[in-house]
Amino acid sequence: MTEQEFLQELKEINLINQASTVLNWDSSTGMPDKAAEDRGEVESYLAGLAFEKSVGPKIKEAVEYFSDEEHKKELSEVGLAAFELVKEDYELNNAVPADLMRDFSRATSKAYSAWHKARSASDFSLYRDELAENIRIVKELLPYWKKDEATDYDVLLNKYEPKMTSEKLDKVFDQVRDGIMEIREVLAKEGTEPNTDFLNRKMTEEQQRKFVKQVVADLGFDFTRGRLDNTVHPYMTGINNNDIRITTRWDEEFFPAGVFGVIHEAGHGMYEQNIDSKYAYTPALSGTSMGIHESQSLFNEIIIGSNREFWKKQYPFFQECAEGTFDDISFDDFYDSLKKTQASLIRVDADTLTYVLHIIIRYEIEKMIINEDINIDDLPQIWNDKYEEYLGIRPDNDADGILQDVHWSGADFGYFPSYALGYMYAAQLHNAMKNDIDVDGVLASDDYSPIRKWSTEHIHQYGASRKPNQLIMDATGEELNPQYLLDYLKEIYYSVYKVK
Amino acid sequence: MTEQEFLQELKEINLINQASTVLNWDSSTGMPDKAAEDRGEVESYLAGLAFEKSVGPKIKEAVEYFSDEEHKKELSEVGLAAFELVKEDYELNNAVPADLMRDFSRATSKAYSAWHKARSASDFSLYRDELAENIRIVKELLPYWKKDEATDYDVLLNKYEPKMTSEKLDKVFDQVRDGIMEIREVLAKEGTEPNTDFLNRKMTEEQQRKFVKQVVADLGFDFTRGRLDNTVHPYMTGINNNDIRITTRWDEEFFPAGVFGVIHEAGHGMYEQNIDSKYAYTPALSGTSMGIHESQSLFNEIIIGSNREFWKKQYPFFQECAEGTFDDISFDDFYDSLKKTQASLIRVDADTLTYVLHIIIRYEIEKMIINEDINIDDLPQIWNDKYEEYLGIRPDNDADGILQDVHWSGADFGYFPSYALGYMYAAQLHNAMKNDIDVDGVLASDDYSPIRKWSTEHIHQYGASRKPNQLIMDATGEELNPQYLLDYLKEIYYSVYKVK
Structure with a gap:
């Protein structure tokens, strides 16, 4: 088994997966309705081909051969990165009957x-x-x-965020939950709520698209290597690093949904566009974890998207795109309206301050489900009690409560924390970036490229060749620290709410 | 080898080909520019997989087994239709070193x-x-x-139009050429040229799309099983009969290009949408020949698209879509403008009267190239001389002459006659249809479905399970007869040009 043979087999698997990814994108962006049944057959056939190869004789031989420490030395850096990922995947796929x-x-x-x-x-x-x-x-x-994880839940957690532990997360989430609840208390007591009436003024899909396409291009999303389409459930999908597709849905009566949605997905997209092409056709040409992926989308959405300088610079263009609709709104009123916070029952509608509380609730319940012998019938009430405790509101039906998320129906326990990790990583990366770059100054300027370059240098380029904890340590000089998120949220919200 | 095993192998080949077709469509309708290289790798890998299977052991075994007349009886009608097509293809693929x-x-x-x-x-x-x-x-x-064809050129001709002979085509084309040249002479001598000034009035892409999408839906193109997109070179592509995609380019300063383009492609699309689903996952689920395929697109474009009743019914809607731009143009002036004829050098820009002459020129040259030992260096002059003889105009450069078509660069000799066959078949089918249906009456009504149903009953449903000559014989009661095209052209053009 040579490295070349191994990489050739990976390339063939990758080519099949690229085809599947295009088909999947196509099926959610305008495939004729009645084509769904046949499309299912095509997609499952291709998935079968790729799976057969991924557990087939060539990969088996490669895993065995290169597991030998002497043989491993025959691998280049790219071959080694690919091998480590393939081995993890192979062992996961093969362990289970x-x-x-x-x-x-x-x-x-x-x-x-x-x-x-x-x-x-x-x-x-x-x-x-x-x-x-x-x-x-x-x-x-x-x-x-299970390998050597401390609890059952850690096994699941590590499927999405390698090397993360619930021991660590417990501490982190306690700190974040208390911090956010404290901020919310201060805002309620001392703050002045911004006016948001005008956010519902009509802005057409075309006007929004014009604005946000320019914004994400400014931020560094490369439209010669990507595209933007409409869909029901927005997402980013990477066919390869030269073909990154983001999707969105538009709400003409509430522009922030579409505008922040595209800014968010473009963050995912920029991550994948900027992975070093040397990893092409290997599993290293993708994000390293859900948490790091979310850190890049949320960096766009909550760090840049909450930045006053950024909006000050963009507001005249926004007004121009809106063709007069917001001409009577001052910049300060406009900016403040974007950062109103309010407890809500539905995670995907949550604002940037309360969002993490939604995640912590799910994390706590998931640990009970996996590590304890909980009675399933108690779940709705446990859910509702936690919403009351952390957010001060209580769902009065299951749809607005425990039934709102799809994840558990796919048995994706352990996934939810990624969203919160993304928030915390984003704030921590922002803090490290500020040591190298005048971020506010850059966002006030015509050239945002220093920000994109910093992220590429510290995160994007590595793809999945480095683990999340290593990336964060190398980029910020410390392990996950939630204080940066709390500081950032405090700064933004106290300013908007005029807290002295 | 059972029929089921045989059909399963065909299904797998078909599923791979469906994936390739989507990828190919995607690459011409908005794939990011820089994704082309990787896409080429994916497409060629999938094409390789499908080809390997199509000449692989299972197909070989099936071809051998079912070639036996006793074993052939084990096949259902669908299995037999698929087998005959697979066998032809297999023999063609395997004969050549x-x-x-x-x-x-x-x-x-x-x-x-x-x-x-x-x-x-x-x-x-x-x-x-x-x-x-x-x-x-x-x-x-x-x-x-070569099997038993009379001349070398016939071998190539039969790759695109099975069972057609150049002996037959020589006669047919002589008759058509003389007939068209005679019509052109009469028009030149006795006709009054229609005014076309207003055809260049601006009609936006959006206005054109609104009009023509409704028109082709009326004609029977099913948008729940198909879609319309923009592209540089318009085409129809069938992923399967529930996923038929047509494409077009728009010219806002000359609406007939886009409008007739979509009507044409929708004809191809309706053919494939209406093939009986029992042929799913087999090579019978496609058009039977290029000539029959063109007959369906040209039926839409030149039979319906030249019909006065059709346009009389549609003109108010057209005017509405154009939002006032054509309000000062009477229906008669509008209709006549669509049928102006004028000799031109470029085949793809030719009008419906002169188009077939362009094809006959190519046919005659192709026969010289294949059956004779012609000097390649003489080709440009031969080309130009024929244009002068048949159309009365002479290219003054190679780009407007022999270099205008891509076909010969792909060695696709024998393909061109299909375009002319499509014209003649369309007119012949129209004549037969009129015996069963009041076509003008239907086109003046709100319900065009009798036309679509007639075409489905006589042509569409069979897919590639019947050969072109059999379809034409069964549908019209006679073999290819070019007189119907000449009669139709004469009727339309004499009327528009006010020839007594």
Whole structure:
């Protein structure tokens, strides 16, 4: 087995996956309605081809051969990075008995349908059994996935954020939760709520698109290597680093949804566009974890998107794109309106201050589900109690409560913390960046490239060749520290709410 | 080998081809510019997978097994239709030595680049050697492809239009050429040219799209199983019969280009949408020949698109879509303007009367190239002489002459006649349709479905399970007869040009 043979096999798997990614993008951006059934057949055939190869004889041989420390020395830096990722994946795929994988796949597919129905009916009982079955199978899978993690939940957490522990997260989340709740108290007591009436003024899709396409191009999203389309559920998908596609939905009566949505997805996109091309056709040509990926999208959305200098510079162009609709709104009123905070029941509608509380609630419940023998029937109430405790509001139905998220129907326990990690990483990276660059000055200028270059140098270029903890340590000089997020939120919100 | 195994292998080939078709569509409708290189790798990998399977052991076994007349009886109607097509293809792919196929592929790829450069420079000499090499290799391939065709050219002709002969075409084309030249003479002597000044009035892309999307939906193009996108070179591509994509380019200063372009492509699309789904995942789920395919697109474009009742019905809606731009133009003036005829040098810009002459010129030259030992250096002059003889105008450079078409650079000799066959089939089918349906009456009504249903019943549903000559015979009761085209052209143009 030579490195070249190994990389050739990876390339073939990658080429099939590139095809699948285009098909998947196509199916959500305008594929004719009635093409769905056939498309399902094509996608599952290609996924099967790629999976067969990924656990096939060539990859098996490569894993065995290069696991030998002497043979490993034959690998280049790229080959080694690819090998480590392939090995992790191969071991995960091969540890589990095929029967159990099939049960898992069947259970999640059933649970997804049940969740869909239950959410429409706002009735947790319609989903209860399927969720229980998902949990049962995940617990059966855990021993196969487990390496040296301290708790069962850590095993799941590490699938999305390698090397993160719940011991660490417990401390971090305690600190963030207390900090955010304190900020909210101060704002409630001493703050002045900004006016947001005008946010519902009509801004057409075309006007919004004109504005935000220019903004994300300014930020560094390269449209010669990417595109923007409309979809129902916005996302970023990377076919390869020269073909990065972001999608959005527009709300003509509430422009921030589309505008911040595109700025967010463009952050994901810039990450993938700027991965070093030397990793092409290997699994290293992708983000290293969900948490780091979210850090890049949220850097765009909450760090840049909350920055007064950024908006001061962009507001005249925004007004121009809106063709008069906001001409009577002063810059200060406009900026302040973007940062109003208010407790809400639905995670995806949450503002940047309260968002992390939604995640912490899910994290705490997930740990109970996985590490403890919780009664499934108690979940809705546990959920509602936590919302009351942390956010001061209580869902009065399951759709606005425990049924709002799709994740558990896919048995994706351990995924939620990534969102909060993204917030904290983004703020920590921002702080480190400020040591090298006058970020406010750059955002007040015509040339944002120093920011993009800093992120590329410290994060983007490495793709999945480095683990999240190493990236954060190298880029910021310390491990995950949530204080930077709290400081940033305090600064922004106290200023907007005129807290002395 | 069972029928089921055979069909399963065809299905897998088909699923790969569906993926390739989507990728190909994507690459011409908005793929980021810089994604082209990687995309080429993906497409060629998938094409390789499909090709390997199509000449692989399972197909070989099926071809051998079901070639036995007793075994053939084990096939259902669908299996048999698929088998006949697979066998033809397999024999064509397997007869030729692999080396020669590689030479062919290399030569055409080189010739394509040379043609591109030569056309830009309008200099045939830059392409002469590569064209000569294409011709040489095709002549080397001919013995492998040949079955019982009368001339070498017939072998090539049959790749695109099975069972057609040049003996037949010679007669047909003589009749059509003489007929069209006679019509042109009469128009020149006795006709009154319609006014076309207003055709260049600006009609925005959006206005044109609104009009023509409604028109093709009325004609029967099903947008729940298809879509319309923008592209540089318009085409129709069928992923499967539930996912048919047509593309167009718009000219805001000359609406007929986009409008008739979409009507044309929708004809191709309706053909594929209406193939019986029982042929799904087999090669029978596609058009049976280029000629029949063109007959369906041209039925839309020149039969319906030249029909006075059709336009009388649509004109108020057209005026509405144009938002006042054509309000001062009477219906008669509008309709007449669409049918102005004028000799032109470029085939793709030709009008419906002169178009077939362009094809006949190419047909005659192709026969000389393939059946005779013509001197390549004489080709530009032969081309120009024929334009002068048949159309009365002479190209004064190679770009407007022999270099205008891409086909020969791909060694696609024998393809051009399909375009003319499409014209003649369309008119012949129209004549047969009129025996069953009051076509003018239908086009004056709100419900065009009887026309679409007739075409589906007689042509569309069969896909590639029947040969062109059989379809035409069954649908019209006679073999190809060019008189119907001449009669139709005469009727339309004499009326527009007020010939008594």
